[in-house]
Amino acid sequence: MTTLSDVAKKASVSKMTVSRVINHPQQVTPELRKIVEQAMEQLNYHPNSVASALAHHRTNVVKLVILEDIDTTEPYYMNLLFGIASGLGKKHYALQLATDSEVSGGDGYIITGGRANDAKWLDQLNKPFVLFGENRYGYDFIDTDNKLGEQIATQYALDKNYQSIVFIGIDEKEPFEYSREAGYINTLQKHNMIPKIFRIQNHSSLAEKLIISNWKKFAPNTCFICASDRIAVGVVRAIQRKNGNIPRDFGIIGFDGVFLDQVSNPKLTTIKQNLFKLGELLAEMILQKIQQGGAQQGEVLIEPELIKSESTRN
Amino acid sequence: MTTLSDVAKKASVSKMTVSRVINHPQQVTPELRKIVEQAMEQLNYHPNSVASALAHHRTNVVKLVILEDIDTTEPYYMNLLFGIASGLGKKHYALQLATDSEVSGGDGYIITGGRANDAKWLDQLNKPFVLFGENRYGYDFIDTDNKLGEQIATQYALDKNYQSIVFIGIDEKEPFEYSREAGYINTLQKHNMIPKIFRIQNHSSLAEKLIISNWKKFAPNTCFICASDRIAVGVVRAIQRKNGNIPRDFGIIGFDGVFLDQVSNPKLTTIKQNLFKLGELLAEMILQKIQQGGAQQGEVLIEPELIKSESTRN
DNA sequence: TTGTACGCGTTATCAC
DNA sequence: GTGATAACGCGTACAA
Numbered sequence: 001m002t003t004l005s006d007v008a009k010k011a012s013v014s015k016m017t018v019s020r021v022i023n024h025p026q027q028v029t030p031e032l033r034k035i036v037e038q039a040m041e042q043l044n045y046h047p048n049s050v051a052s053a054l055a056h057h058r059t060n061v062v063k064l065v066i067l068e069d070i071d072t073t074e075p076y077y078m079n080l081l082f083g084i085a086s087g088l089g090k091k092h093y094a095l096q097l098a099t100d101s102e103v104s105g106g107d108g109y110i111i112t113g114g115r116a117n118d119a120k121w122l123d124q125l126n127k128p129f130v131l132f133g134e135n136r137y138g139y140d141f142i143d144t145d146n147k148l149g150e151q152i153a154t155q156y157a158l159d160k161n162y163q164s165i166v167f168i169g170i171d172e173k174e175p176f177e178y179s180r181e182a183g184y185i186n187t188l189q190k191h192n193m194i195p196k197i198f199r200i201q202n203h204s205s206l207a208e209k210l211i212i213s214n215w216k217k218f219a220p221n222t223c224f225i226c227a228s229d230r231i232a233v234g235v236v237r238a239i240q241r242k243n244g245n246i247p248r249d250f251g252i253i254g255f256d257g258v259f260l261d262q263v264s265n266p267k268l269t270t271i272k273q274n275l276f277k278l279g280e281l282l283a284e285m286i287l288q289k290i291q292q293g294g295a296q297q298g299e300v301l302i303e304p305e306l307i308k309s310e311s312t313r314n
Numbered sequence: 315m316t317t318l319s320d321v322a323k324k325a326s327v328s329k330m331t332v333s334r335v336i337n338h339p340q341q342v343t344p345e346l347r348k349i350v351e352q353a354m355e356q357l358n359y360h361p362n363s364v365a366s367a368l369a370h371h372r373t374n375v376v377k378l379v380i381l382e383d384i385d386t387t388e389p390y391y392m393n394l395l396f397g398i399a400s401g402l403g404k405k406h407y408a409l410q411l412a413t414d415s416e417v418s419g420g421d422g423y424i425i426t427g428g429r430a431n432d433a434k435w436l437d438q439l440n441k442p443f444v445l446f447g448e449n450r451y452g453y454d455f456i457d458t459d460n461k462l463g464e465q466i467a468t469q470y471a472l473d474k475n476y477q478s479i480v481f482i483g484i485d486e487k488e489p490f491e492y493s494r495e496a497g498y499i500n501t502l503q504k505h506n507m508i509p510k511i512f513r514i515q516n517h518s519s520l521a522e523k524l525i526i527s528n529w530k531k532f533a534p535n536t537c538f539i540c541a542s543d544r545i546a547v548g549v550v551r552a553i554q555r556k557n558g559n560i561p562r563d564f565g566i567i568g569f570d571g572v573f574l575d576q577v578s579n580p581k582l583t584t585i586k587q588n589l590f591k592l593g594e595l596l597a598e599m600i601l602q603k604i605q606q607g608g609a610q611q612g613e614v615l616i617e618p619e620l621i622k623s624e625s626t627r628n
Numbered sequence: 629t630t631g632t633a634c635g636c637g638t639t640a641t642c643a644c
Numbered sequence: 645g646t647g648a649t650a651a652c653g654c655g656t657a658c659a660a
Contacts, residue, residue: 001371003653014631019655029629049419050373051653054364054636057315061408075389075573085411092419094375094408097399105406204577230577237579259389260577263518263544265551317637328647333639343645365637368652631660637652644647 002043011039022047049092062088062286063106065098065129068113076258076275077112080132083279084110091287108290110282115174128289130297132282134175140289142281145301146176149271150183152306153225153253156269158191160313162223162251168207168235169227171199180227180255200231207234208241215242223251223312229260232268236311251312257305266310273304316357325353336361363406376402376600377420379412379443382427390572390589391426394446397593398424405601422604424596429488442603444611446596448489454603456595459615460490463585464497466620467539467567470583472505474627476537476565482521482549483541485513494541494569514545521548522555529556537565537626543574546582550625565626571619580624587618 008015013036020028021036028036039045053060064084066077085095096106101121103109109129114122119137122129131141150167157165167184170177185195198214200206207226211218211234226232232254236246244250246266254261257272285297308314322329327350334342335350342350353359367374378398380391399409410420415435417423423443428436433451436443445455464481471479481498484491499509512528514520521540525532525548540546546568550560558564560580568575571586599611622628 001653005653015654016631016656017629020630023655027629032630048368048653050364050367051636052655054362054368054638054653055655057636059364075392078389078392078395081392081395082411082413085409086413089410089412094410095399096403096408097396098403099396205579208579233577263547263574263577265519265522315637318639319637329638330640330647331645334646337639341645346645362637365652366639368637368654369639371652629660632658633656634658635656636654640651641649642647643649644645 001048002045003048004045006043007036007039007045010043011036058107058290059105060092061094061096061106062283062290063096063098063103063109065101065103065109065111066113067101067111067115067118075260076256076273079258079275080112080279080282083276083281084283085279086276087280087283088287091283093283093287108286110286115172128286128294130282130286130289132278134179134299136175140285140297140299142278142285142300142302143176144273144278144304146179147183147186148301149255149273149304150180150225150227151187152183152304153255153271154184154187156306156308157223157225157251157253157312158187160223160251162221162313164196164219164222165193165225166218166222167195167197167225167227168210168231169197169199170202170231172202177227184225202228202230204230204234204237207231208238209234211235211238212241218250220244220249222249223253226252226254229254229256229258229264229268229270232270232311233260233264236264236266236268247311247313253312257307261307261309264311268307269309269312270307271304272307274302278302315362316359317362318359320357321350321353321359324357325350372421372604373419374406375408375410375420376597376604377410377412377417377423379415379417379423379425380427381415381425381429381432389574390570390587393572393589394426394593394596397590397595398597399593400590401594401597402601405597407597407601422600424600429486442600442608444596444600444603446592448493450489454599454611454613456592456599456614456616457490458587458592458618460493461497461500462615463569463587463618464494464539464541465501466497466618467569467585468498468501470620470622471537471539471565471567471626472501474537474565476535476627478510478533478536479507479539480532480536481509481511481539481541482524482545483511483513484516484545486516491541498539516542516544518544518548518551521545522552523548525549525552526555532564534558534563536563537567540566540568543568543570543572543578543582543584546584546625547574547578550578550580550582561625561627567626571621575621575623578625582621583623583626584621585618586621588616592616 004015007018112132134143239250254268254270257270261268261270318329321332426446448457568582568584571584575582575584
């Protein structure tokens with residue numbers, strides 16, 4: 001294993017010069033820099049991040065804290081996780097998972113699944129953290145642009161000439177849901193239409209029951225804007241049981257675009273979250289926050305993508 | 315942050331004695347040990363694993379290498395990942411993900427999604443590794459007992475008095491599939507019944523097409539043993555489209571028991587893999603292998619569990 | 629701009 | 645059985 005000293009010898013400079021070439025390149029003259037860089041090339045030198053971490057009183061580990069129940073974990077966490085791992089890996093950081101709130105170790109946290117009543121717990125954290133998911137308490141976060149997503153969905157339903165646009169939401173008093181509903185409501189209002197909103201817990205079977213028990217309220221030519229693909233799948237099943245025609249008489253638009261939309265039949269038109277990118281950005285944000293000693297990072301909303309598929313008219 | 319030296323001072327011993335109390339307790343007399351342990355308690359001392367790693371020329375990081383395409387990644391990876399992370403965390407190890415074969419860094423690898431033609435690549439690895447998933451080249455691995463799983467499934471179908479038992483397999487020439495088929499075949503042979511096997515790629519829509527285009531071959535009173543829940547979902551849809559009665563005339567048993575079985579309607583009877591435990595064992599195995607300098611660890615098969623649900627007679 | 633000396637927290641080695 | 649010393653590889657503080 002080649003070390004800083006090896007490079008220093010080869011380049012006939014001190015270790016510090018080599019260290020500076022790596023961490024503060026501007027502090028060293030271009031000529032010396034070239035020589036050192038060549039030496040690093042020839043020796044195939046890679047900094048030992050463990051030693052670096054020790055000197056910096058760091059661990060080079062970021063913890064991912066998942067506050068939701070693991071059993072309800074959506075498959076889309078996979079993509080998020082891969083994104084995070086990818087972003088961390090680029091900076092030679094590693095990942096640890098924590099499913100409860102007993103966190104310790106690590107240089108910072110990425111926290112997901114937090115709800116409104118987790119605020120007190122967050123406030124007592126003594127290390128930098130960023131959240132995955134909207135919040136309105138001023139914590140740094142990254143999320144899909146939920147409002148924009150449902151705006152796009154609702155507008156698309158209108159473009160496809162569905163006369164009635166119904167929203168099936170998730171029955172949780174959380175910002176992400178408010179934002180999704182707001183996107184739907186705004187777009188309808190813009191066209192002088194009156195919102196119709198139903199809310200249930202995020203389970204396909206509950207969605208199925210909801211639609212069936214309210215079936216007479218839904219005339220043909222209705223499009224359902226669903227706050228999740230899970231719900232959308234349930235709506236599809238209900239319509240099929242009622243022998244409704246998809247997509248001619250009934251349209252369905254989901255939200256998430258991970259796995260479930262593909263397994264569904266018909267495949268779902270959905271608002272796809274770019275979870276991988278989101279994960280990468282989360283990693284970059286927490287790493288930057290760590291490096292900056294905990295400085296505020298702000299909020300970032302990622303634009304989702306409309307996937308046009310078989311559950312709406314084409 | 316309290317260090318080894320702090321404890322040493324408090325206990326009036328040398329740092330080495332403290333270190334030994336932690337790593338080689340037998341080498342220190344019981345009396346001294348007590349004193350040191352009390353000092354550690356009072357100072358709430360926790361070893362700095364980064365410093366330890368540096369001294370050991372380690373990174374305290376294990377890499378998870380996923381050789382499958384990330385887009386086809388099944389949601390069950392989540393549970394595996396959580397298990398791995400849990401197992402690593404107990405020993406203060408962290409995780410890095412790698413989705414291609416360009417691995418570097420880390421003290422060892424957990425490799426998943428490997429296929430037969432990855433053997434040459436594995437052989438050139440210069441760090442300890444263990445595999446998730448059966449192989450027949452002598453590499454250390456952990457997997458669900460696939461054969462046993464389908465034995466249980468097939469026997470259950472027989473117990474429920476389905477007259478015809480059909481196997482819908484995954485069209486891959488890999489040990490896990492051979493094992494699953496073997497479990498099915500063995501159990502049928504034991505009852506002097508002739509196996510009927512179909513194979514397709516692991517997609518629900520392909521399963522659906524397969525069943526529909528062969529519909530006349532399946533008389534009522536048939537149970538489909540499926541090599542995955544994805545396939546099972548497709549089979550369910552096909553039967554429903556043909557207006558077959560589930561579970562009276564047609565039974566379906568899946569494999570995996572992660573997410574999809576719950577979202578399906580009817581919910582699937584399935585062979586549930588204990589992926590979390592599997593992940594924990596993978597972590598323990600690779601950690602032990604690292605500690606033992608790469609010593610052979612052997613093979614471990616984990617017993618799966620039959621989940622009785624709505625897609626078979628009760 | 630560049631180099632020297634030392635510290636980060638732990639462990640291995642070799643004395644006693 | 646226990647302790648002093650050096651070493652792991654890198655970074656900071658200060659001096660040159």
